[in-house]
Ligand SMILES: Nc1nc2c(c(=O)[nH]1)N[C@H]1C(S)=C(S)[C@@H](COP(=O)(O)O)O[C@H]1N2
């Protein structure tokens with residue numbers, strides 16, 4: 001079932017972004033010709049903590065607005081009141097930085113069988129950048145909103161919509177006050193156009209879709225966005241209430257004004273009938289060895305299996321590695337920077353026999369939720385979770401199964417009769 005509406009071609013725009021990013025960028029198939037998407041990551045991206053801009057994926061629906069930083073404003077509406085220029089944002093408020101692992105909610109969609117519509121991402125739609133800007137709480141506190149209460153913050157993108165759908169997403173005001181920023185820098189550089197210049201919302205640990213680019217309005221509301229709740233023309237609720245929700249085939253999710261929990265996994269376990277993609281589910285990817293070429297090691301040395309693991313705004317508790325295709329597991333060590341909302345590095349010293357091995361990583365979060373083995377068949381829905389499977393869903397969202405992300409590696413020991421390559 002197509003879960004999203006058709007749009008005009010974006011190929012020229014994709015070409016321009018690919019050209020600007022230079023080298024190593026793979027365009028991900030956009031079967032329906034809808035999205036501007038660039039999957040710029042390779043396995044090696046996941047062997048490092050900080051993702052260079054050139055390796056960070058891009059994903060959006062409409063044209064990149066031709067933004068004039070001199071005239072761009074962010075309107076504060078609803079229970080907030082005011083209007084801020086980019087210059088005011090930069091000079092009147094504290095400048096802070098946040099580390100954020102951004103993952104498109106459609107990452108892993110391409111692992112669904114049968115295929116779902118839209119971009120067939122593997123694991124490349126994820127990256128960790130350091131974003132700098134203004135705390136949302138600082139801006140709201142000076143514009144009439146002292147505390148979060150139970151309200152919602154709706155961010156609206158200034159991207160011109162090819163159809164009538166305004167790009168609007170709501171997050172709980174408590175999350176906005178907690179750690180969200182209006183970012184104008186990425187990895188120490190001016191925010192690139194395709195990542196939201198001049199200003200975007202960064203929601204640490206939450207799926208990409210919540211991180212509205214080209215923000216032109218922040219609306220403080222009693223409920224999350226529903227049809228007609230914004231003071232502007234167009235459809236307001238498509239991106240919140242219809243797209244980016246998990247559901248079986250043949251279902252149109254009913255809109256909600258609020259939900260009891262925003263934790264995506266808790267929703268999936270049954271708390272919300274058709275979950276919203278808010279915080280990212282627990283996930284890991286091995287970065288090295290990449291499997292691209294045989295690994296040759298001296299007989300007395302081990303191979304470092306290294307990668308990253310994340311769990312939205314929950315902490316990663318544990319990462320296990322299997323070197324026999326999932327039959328047995330050993331604990332990896334977590335190391336490196338530890339920021340809420342950003343991934344952790346893991347490493348495992350592997351003492352392999354010569355031959356071909358299948359490597360998998362499997363992470364568990366601080367609430368004990370562990371990556372399932374595979375994506376279920378389309379009929380299973382929630383029951384899949386009891387079988388260590390992730391529920392196939394019609395939009396292909398939030399998939400975090402480990403088997404599809406495994407690496408097949410050929411190991412040679414120096415001194416083997418095979419000719420040796422360099423050590424990876
Ligand atoms: N205004 C606007 N913001 C948007 C989008 C969009 O289409 N329009 N796409 C969202 C989606 S689906 C993702 S995954 C992230 C991707 O952010 P990036 O391109 O900086 O990686 O942006 C989000 N913010």
Ligand SMILES: [Mo]
Pocket residue numbers: 059103104105106208209
């Ligand atoms: Mo996305």
